[in-house]
Amino acid sequence: VAEMKEDRFLDCRGMLCPMPVVRVSQQMATLRAGQVLKVVTTDRGSIADMPAWAQDTGNEMVEWLDEGRRLVFYLRKGDGELM
Amino acid sequence: MMSVDTNRSTGLVATEEEVREIVRQELERARRQDATARRACIIASKGTLDWAYPPLILGSAAAAAGMDAAIFFTFYGLNIIHKDFKRRLKVSPVGNPAMPMPVPMADAFTGLPGMKGMATSMMKTKFRKKGVAGIDELLEVCRESGVRLIACGMTIEVFGFRETDFQDGVEFGGAGAFMSEARRSHVTLFI
Numbered sequence: 707v708a709e710m711k712e713d714r715f716l717d718c719r720g721m722l723c724p725m726p727v728v729r730v731s732q733q734m735a736t737l738r739a740g741q742v743l744k745v746v747t748t749d750r751g752s753i754a755d756m757p758a759w760a761q762d763t764g765n766e767m768v769e770w771l772d773e774g775r776r777l778v779f780y781l782r783k784g785d786g787e788l789m
Numbered sequence: 790m791m792s793v794d795t796n797r798s799t800g801l802v803a804t805e806e807e808v809r810e811i812v813r814q815e816l817e818r819a820r821r822q823d824a825t826a827r828r829a830c831i832i833a834s835k836g837t838l839d840w841a842y843p844p845l846i847l848g849s850a851a852a853a854a855g856m857d858a859a860i861f862f863t864f865y866g867l868n869i870i871h872k873d874f875k876r877r878l879k880v881s882p883v884g885n886p887a888m889p890m891p892v893p894m895a896d897a898f899t900g901l902p903g904m905k906g907m908a909t910s911m912m913k914t915k916f917r918k919k920g921v922a923g924i925d926e927l928l929e930v931c932r933e934s935g936v937r938l939i940a941c942g943m944t945i946e947v948f949g950f951r952e953t954d955f956q957d958g959v960e961f962g963g964a965g966a967f968m969s970e971a972r973r974s975h976v977t978l979f980i
Contacts, residue, residue: 720920724850728930731853762854 710769710780712744713737719748719776726752727759730781734765737783742768745779752777828974829858830967835980836865838878838912838924844980845869845927851976852934859974860931861967863941866980867950869924870938870959878924879909932958939966 716733718726726747733743745756753772756779760767764784771778803811820826829851833844844860851858862870868877882888882899888908890899898904917923922930931938939960945952952961971977 722919722921724846724853725922725926725930728849728853728934731855731934759854764855 710742710744712780713741714743716743716745718752719746721747722749723751723755727755730756730759731763734763734781734783739783739785741783743781743783745781747777747779748775750777752779756781825973826975827856828970829856829976829978830971830974831858831860831977832967832979833860833862833866833869834864836868836878838880838909840980841869841874841878841924842921842927844978845924845931847978847980848936849927849930849934852931852936856976857935858931859937859939859970861939861941861962861970864944867940867944867948867955870928870940870956871950871954872956873954874924874928874956879905880912881905882908928956 714733714737716729718729721729726745726749730743730745737743745752747756749755753770756770757767759765760781764786766782766784768780768782770780829848831844831848833841835841844866848858848860868874871877880888882890882894882904886896891911928938937960938956938958939962940952940955942961942963945961
């Protein structure tokens with residue numbers, strides 16, 4: 707899989723629901739539209755939570771990778787239009 | 790394919806598919822403008838350590854998803870926003886056959902002195918080891934992300950609490966305030 711270039715990196719390893727989504731939302735608030743946040747989690751619930759969160763908040767989950775013990779998500783900040 | 794004449798004066802004609810697309814877009818626009826879809830209203834009525842988690846987790850998740858969230862704490866749920874919540878929130882194996890115990894135990898023994906303390910510290914240790922956020926951390930997240938924490942005035946009165954017994958930022962309200970919030974919220978939960 708092609709490596710994506712991120713503007714910001716967020717390490718959520720070891721965190722469980724709801725903290726990855728809480729931290730992602732806090733980080734995303736500091737980015738500009740179009741910028742990409744790379745998130746690494748170990749919480750399997752993120753597989754469902756990240757795309758749902760992105761869709762609800764007008765952001766885009768560009769890509770995600772299941773690396774077994776860790777999950778990697780690339781989220782692109784939307785233009786602020788909700789849902 | 791059936792055609793719909795949408796504008797007789799200009800003679801423009803839209804296909805059924807185009808009309809459906811327009812309707813779909815309009816519905817989507819209306820849905821986006823529906824403020825109630827972005828509001829969550831949760832009642833927290835239980836005052837044990839295990840039941841303190843769901844309202845705080847869902848409230849903070851709602852705020853993270855860009856929603857306006859409010860949690861109403863009533864009856865035993867007031868424990869969660871009490872200044873002394875760390876000491877007050879406990880979990881008991883009594884009446885909870887689903888609670889995992891270190892050794893198999895007859896129901897009659899689960900009520901013995903010390904059991905509540907043991908179960909509480911067991912749960913705290915387990916949650917910490919697994920990486921679950923503590924109640925204090927979740928309360929902090931709720932406060933930081935603008936989740937309204939509202940204490941039920943009637944039960945404060947009944948239990949003999951004072952408003953000063955509660956954490957900073959806690960608001961006070963009743964069933965009327967809850968209903969006013971709830972009728973403007975798609976998500977309403979009683980926990």
